Amino acid sequence: MSKFVELRRQFHQIPEPGFQEFKTQAMLLEYINGLPQDRLEIRTWRTGVLVRVKGLVGERCLGYRADMDGLPIEEDTGYEFRSTHNGYMHACGHDLHMAIGLGVLTAIVEQPINDDVLFVFQPAEEGPGGALPMLQSEEFKEWKPDFMMALHIAPEYPVGTIATRPGILFANTSELFIDIIGKGGHAAYPHRANDMIVAGASLIMQLQSIVSRNVDPLDSVVVTLGKIEGGTKQNIIAERVRLEGTIRTLSAKSMSDVKARIESLLDGLKVSFGCQTELDYGSNYYQVYNNEQEAERFMDWVRAFEGVQLIECTEAMTGEDFGYFLQDIPGLMFWLGVDTPYGLHHAKLEPQEDAIGVAIEVVSNYLRHRSS
């Protein structure tokens, strides 16, 4: 087994929530500190890690970013190396992203390229978002690269596949938290209470009508509710219900239109159900927009790279705070095929580990090519 597959398995066992990646940071630093240090400068930023490798010429700096956090999912894989953190799992591939980052770092340390390379291990991608505050930090600004790239595992593609496109790759996102507050009471006396289970059920159906009735069918929008909480017992009328979800849009205008519609629906709910509402949009991510020239250049290079198949894919409604780096720095993101039947954010996700070696080859060789 390669050292980087082993590292992936170690990361897999310790998934941590955003900005609490303490063990993950320590594991990254332990590996990085064990590399030859003569060309390295290492910094931490909150629970993240920045590593700069000095190039042979060092006029420019190229960047590679890997995200670090896990998700609140109870793992259900058949792995011997499953998560040791109850209720948390690396179910979005960040364990692979970090192992690949260390593999590329090792390759560049062993055979330096002309340009400096900045390796960014970024916390809190799943939320509340580490990219924007990291981008604004003095630690990052001082080392800001001239080009940046990142990848995300893609369960639906075979190993050996790279998929990307010029322009928008991932959607704009906004989290969505709605509390509705009525009056609790005895199940047998509904007329003396104000039941938020019924109001919540109505609101759920109305929210589902936004995409089907208020959005241009040729535009792409998602409104997903991933969590409902409410009530205390089967024979008690619920005073409070909380809905948690996410909004995805390909255009910034659709995002503000959807939010305006949600606010109107909540105004209506207050009248129809005589309840109070509280609305919070949580964290919002800017779309991932691949610089056209950089994406075309990368795609042309991948087409000629032996053993790898390039797919020009369509946009996806996933979100990624790497979009903030790409808003400021030319670069690109791509999907890496890991061929597994369960999708991202699934408790049974088992990416093919052969993809780690493929990605290390592709990214390190591309950085070398980009630097020549």
Ligand SMILES: CC(=O)N[C@@H](CCC[C@H](N)C(=O)O)C(=O)O
């Ligand atoms: C690649 C991926 O799955 N990213 C997450 C980003 C989450 C953003 C935010 N917490 C939200 O839920 O809106 C995704 O769910 O797409």
